[in-house]
Amino acid sequence: MIKIELEICNLTKQYKDKTAVDNVSLNISPGVWGLLGANGAGKTSLIKMMVGITGHTSGKILYDGIEIGVLKEAYRDILGYLPQDFGFYPEFTVVDYLKYVAALKGLTKNHTRTKIDELLQILTLAEVWKKKISRLSGGMKRRVGIAQALLNDPEVLILDEPTSGLDPGERVKFRKFISEFSRDRIVLISTHIVSDVEYIATCNAIMKDGKIISKGTTDELVKTVEGKVWESIIPPEQLAYYGKVVRIVNILNEKDGNLFIRYLSDTPDIPDSKQAVPRLEDLYLWLFPQEETRKEKI
Incomplete structure (x- = not known):
């Protein structure tokens, strides 16, 4: 070779x-x-x-x-x-x-x-x-x-x-x-x-x-972002508040009407948050907080 x-x-x-x-x-x-x-x-x-x-x-x-x-x-x-x-x-x-x-x-x-x-x-x-x-x-x-x-x-x-x-x-x-x-x-x-x-x-x-x-x-x-990626479920009426408190990177609608959110933070700032396995997109958004990445919809 x-x-x-x-x-x-x-x-x-x-x-x-x-x-x-x-x-x-x-x-x-x-x-x-x-x-x-x-x-x-x-x-x-x-x-x-x-x-x-x-x-x-x-x-x-x-x-x-x-x-x-x-x-x-x-x-x-x-x-x-x-x-x-x-x-x-x-x-x-x-x-x-x-x-x-x-x-x-x-x-x-x-x-x-x-x-x-x-x-x-x-x-x-x-x-x-x-x-x-x-x-x-x-x-x-x-x-x-x-x-x-x-x-x-x-x-x-x-x-x-x-x-x-x-x-x-x-x-x-x-x-x-x-x-x-x-x-x-x-x-x-x-x-x-x-x-x-x-x-x-x-x-x-x-x-x-x-x-x-x-x-x-x-x-x-x-x-780099291990321990900084979190997931939680919140009522939709709390989204505006938490959107100012943490850096939300993904939101999914749950069948019961609540919202599943993935966010970046040094600490778990939302009650009942669980650590998530970090992905490259999480690192990207951690390094470039003002940049929006394009997500695929499949």
């Missing part, structure tokens, strides 16, 4: 009076990596440097020990990238756009045909392959974006908010595919939808104010 590694060494990005990325270091090995953080944490700035779109103020990025600026085309050949907003000409059909991207990536015609057919099936786009991208739903456009990132069978796949616009069923399929695809490859998913990476990530890095403030497996990270 060929060992691959993407090393981020003391990377900093300064925009005039703002430091978007502040002395970040990460050694990224094969598997799924989650890059978690609220909007404005610096995730997209970090990713743009990792894919070579923007330069860095200081530090370096190495692929297999060589700076990506030295590798140039050789690095781009093994890279797949989905930005938050990928561009396309309005008149492009799905298949024409994928052929266009394949040509830019230097794929042969035979490889292009085979790969596009495969991705259309995997990403459930076969029925819309002749449709103009501009007429597709947000979720389908996102799937086209994922497809273009996968055309060259990349060794390093970097996805910025990949499931934005996908419905819960599509997100489940996406996670299953990425989990299988990541064998012997590096997949980095930047997101604030915690469920995208909670169960499939080999490792998660949490970014806040341009810094990596924590890194580890999901099990390692959630230990």
Whole structure:
């Protein structure tokens, strides 16, 4: 097995009076990596440097020990990238756009045909392959974006908010595919939808104010909020009061009319509260109290 590694060494990005990325270091090995953080944490700035779109103020990025600026085309050949907003000409059909991207990536015609057919099936786009991208739903456009990132069978796949616009069923399929695809490859998913990476990530890095403030497996990270996650049942008329006292992260209606609530606190501030097993979403909301995560409704 060929060992691959993407090393981020003391990377900093300064925009005039703002430091978007502040002395970040990460050694990224094969598997799924989650890059978690609220909007404005610096995730997209970090990713743009990792894919070579923007330069860095200081530090370096190495692929297999060589700076990506030295590798140039050789690095781009093994890279797949989905930005938050990928561009396309309005008149492009799905298949024409994928052929266009394949040509830019230097794929042969035979490889292009085979790969596009495969991705259309995997990403459930076969029925819309002749449709103009501009007429597709947000979720389908996102799937086209994922497809273009996968055309060259990349060794390093970097996805910025990949499931934005996908419905819960599509997100489940996406996670299953990425989990299988990541064998012997590096997949980095930047997101604030915690469920995208909670169960499939080999490792998660949490970014806040341009810094990596924590890194580890999901099990390692959630230990931060052990003893701080509680569950209780309250009458609905008490919700407004307790909503000011504790940080409520989930509410469910009980059959008897009461409310089951999950909340974050150093102490059990609601009578008859029981400690709950912490999840990655609990940690996220503990670290980013003003940020709302998107929950799946299944």
